[in-house]
Amino acid sequence: MGKGKVYLTGAGPGDPKLITLKGLETIKCAEVLIYDRLVAPDLLEYASPDAELVYAGKLPENHTLRQEEINQLLVLHALQGKTVTRLKGGDPFVFGRGGEEAVVLAEHGIEYEIVPGVTSAVAVPAYAGIPVTYRGVASAFSVIAGFENCDKPGTSIDWARYASPGETLIILMGIGNLPSITGNLMAHGRPADTPAALVRWGTYTHQETLFGTLGDIAGKAAAVQFQNPAVIVVGEVVNLHEKIAWFQKGVPAVQI
Ligand code: SAH
Secondary structure, eight states: OHHHHEEEOOBBSSSSSOOHHHHHHHOOOOOEEETTTTSSSHTTTTTTOEEEEEEOOOOOSOOOSOHHHHHHHHHHHHTTTTTEEEEEEOOTTTSHHHHHHHHHHHHEEEEEEEOOOOOHHHHHHHHHOOOOOOOTTEEEEEEOOOOSSSSSSOOOOOOGGOOOEEEEEEEEGGGGGGGHHHHHHTTTOOTTTTTTEEEEEETTTTTTEEEETTTHHHHHHTTOOOOSSSSEEEEGGGGGHHHHHOOOOOOOOOOO
């Protein structure tokens, strides 16, 4: 039996219509579909009724399948000649360890394709009315891992690099470390009145937002027990949501 093929596919950030056409094709053609926690459940309905669906979701504290087990599954199914789609939230190469999976496949000589996706880092702020860059306000943005996921190495972030007022900071996986993140940014020179936003379940109909400043957002989040999955946005662009907000809670999900 010949070797199969693996697609490392980005599912987009939540709203199921934000998957790419190519991504959808790879769901439809999969004989084995291995999907993560942050993949929109509606997308799984496009899998063939004969496909084997494997949940490989990870929670920060509680790993359903260890990364090594996921890698092994990809390799084993492909070696059995199957078409495997590895469906990951957002873009497969923005955190989430898609790069490591591609390396493992390459090392085993398995054919694979990367199908990029719409990353939550940019799309979730957009659904909260926040453009990550804006002429005259922010000419750069950085996407940072908040390191609360125990998968991530314990290296500390060089916060001094992110003190520039003309840069938007987008922090993923950071809610558990919010007081330390905001404290570090202020300690390195970002003013306490810098606008900040938290966006939970962005792009889903149940999206929630919390707005504040670097100085008060951690307290506000604690008061309402704001939880993951959420994107933290820091920078003057956050204020633009007052003009641009377009996606209100309760907007019906688009059907595909
Ligand atoms: N590859 C993904 C990111 C994986 S890391 C991407 O490109 O989007 C997982 C983190 O992404 C979560 O902890 C959260 O910070 C963020 N995230 C993903 N989907 C999200 C959503 N719909 N709303 C808010 N945050 C989200």
